[in-house]
Amino acid sequence: MDARGGIGGSLAGLDLRAEIDRLRKERNAVILAHYYQKPELQDIADFVGDSLDLSRKAAATDAEVIAFCGVRFMAETAKILSPDKTVVLPDMDAGCSLEDSCPPDQFAAFRAQHPNAIALTYINCSAAVKALSDVIVTSSSAEKILSQIPASQPIIFGPDRNLGGYLARKTGRDLILWPGVCIVHEAFSETELLKLRAQYPDAPIAAHPECPAVILDHADFVGSTSGILAYAKEMPGDTLIVATEPHIIHQMEKAFPDKTFIGAPGADGNCNCNICPYMALNTMEKLYVALRDLEPRIEIEEGLRLKAKKSLDAMLAMASASVGMGDLGPVKVTGD
Numbered sequence: 001m002d003a004r005g006g007i008g009g010s011l012a013g014l015d016l017r018a019e020i021d022r023l024r025k026e027r028n029a030v031i032l033a034h035y036y037q038k039p040e041l042q043d044i045a046d047f048v049g050d051s052l053d054l055s056r057k058a059a060a061t062d063a064e065v066i067a068f069c070g071v072r073f074m075a076e077t078a079k080i081l082s083p084d085k086t087v088v089l090p091d092m093d094a095g096c097s098l099e100d101s102c103p104p105d106q107f108a109a110f111r112a113q114h115p116n117a118i119a120l121t122y123i124n125c126s127a128a129v130k131a132l133s134d135v136i137v138t139s140s141s142a143e144k145i146l147s148q149i150p151a152s153q154p155i156i157f158g159p160d161r162n163l164g165g166y167l168a169r170k171t172g173r174d175l176i177l178w179p180g181v182c183i184v185h186e187a188f189s190e191t192e193l194l195k196l197r198a199q200y201p202d203a204p205i206a207a208h209p210e211c212p213a214v215i216l217d218h219a220d221f222v223g224s225t226s227g228i229l230a231y232a233k234e235m236p237g238d239t240l241i242v243a244t245e246p247h248i249i250h251q252m253e254k255a256f257p258d259k260t261f262i263g264a265p266g267a268d269g270n271c272n273c274n275i276c277p278y279m280a281l282n283t284m285e286k287l288y289v290a291l292r293d294l295e296p297r298i299e300i301e302e303g304l305r306l307k308a309k310k311s312l313d314a315m316l317a318m319a320s321a322s323v324g325m326g327d328l329g330p331v332k333v334t335g336d
């Protein structure tokens with residue numbers, strides 16, 4: 001990975017926490033981390049959050065460098081919103097199955113099949129797909145944003161068919177769905193979840209809306225990662241079954257040490273198959289190298305960035321709006 005000895009050998013013996021701290025100050029860097037990152041990365045970050053929190057933080061920071069412990073579409077979002085900052089991602093291969101499911105040329109063809117529809121698009125997509133979209137949503141902002149779009153407006157929702165299906169069921173809106181899925185949330189097993197529920201009959205189940213409907217149907221609470229964390233505070237009882245990427249349990253155990261959190265199982269009966277393989281590529285060693293070398297760096301061509309920024313700006317405005325349904329008026333379909 002790196003000309004100066006790569007990850008491993010030459011880093012042996014380094015106090016990585018201290019070195020990352022030193023570089024963070026030297027570089028005037030902020031370290032942002034998603035809840036699905038390894039505990040040590042969450043603990044060293046200046047800020048840990050869900051996709052919306054992280055986008056807001058990236059847009060507002062004064063730092064010169066953003067070291068993004070998350071996946072590529074998140075770091076790209078940071079660069080789109082803060083183009084003058086250097087944005088580094090510890091491992092550039094940290095992608096996302098939802099992004100992979102939605103190549104921009106196929107998405108453009110899909111849009112062309114539905115000329116009257118606007119594209120409401122989940123943030124888990126490439127910059128090119130954001131540029132083809134009207135409004136971006138995250139799992140924590142999707143419902144609020146959808147409520148501001150007139151009921152008569154046809155809507156394409158991609159790339160996550162599970163989140164789209166959940167929104168359609170919850171709001172009664174007829175969404176035209178792109179058929180992508182998150183491989184992590186698809187891996188939960190209904191059979192194993194029911195076995196676990198029989199073992200802990202009083203424990204509620206909290207699930208992320210990227211889970212398929214067969215899992216969501218058993219959930220007492222459905223929400224984004226930050227929503228699930230908030231539910232962990234308010235839930236009845238002291239044991240929670242968590243149907244999302246299990247690294248979020250680290251924050252729960254820190255915040256509520258007297259409660260018990262159990263990761264929902266996959267088909268093999270444990271929650272390790274639900275670790276996101278993309279998020280798992282980031283390590284303390286790679287974060288250190290990224291801060292040291294300011295590489296791998298996110299670069300986005302300016303024309304593409306400006307197009308992608310429109311749909312992200314629409315998200316940030318609509319997610320913060322204190323307006324009722326329809327108050328923002330019809331959302332303009334991207335014309336160019």
Ligand code: 13P
Nearest residue numbers: 050051052138139224225
């Ligand atoms: P949120 O943190 O916004 O709920 O998103 C979950 C996710 O899958 C990120 O990749």
Ligand code: SF4
Nearest residue numbers: 071096097182184276
């Ligand atoms: Fe993508 Fe799923 Fe991993 Fe999130 S958990 S980054 S949606 S593959």
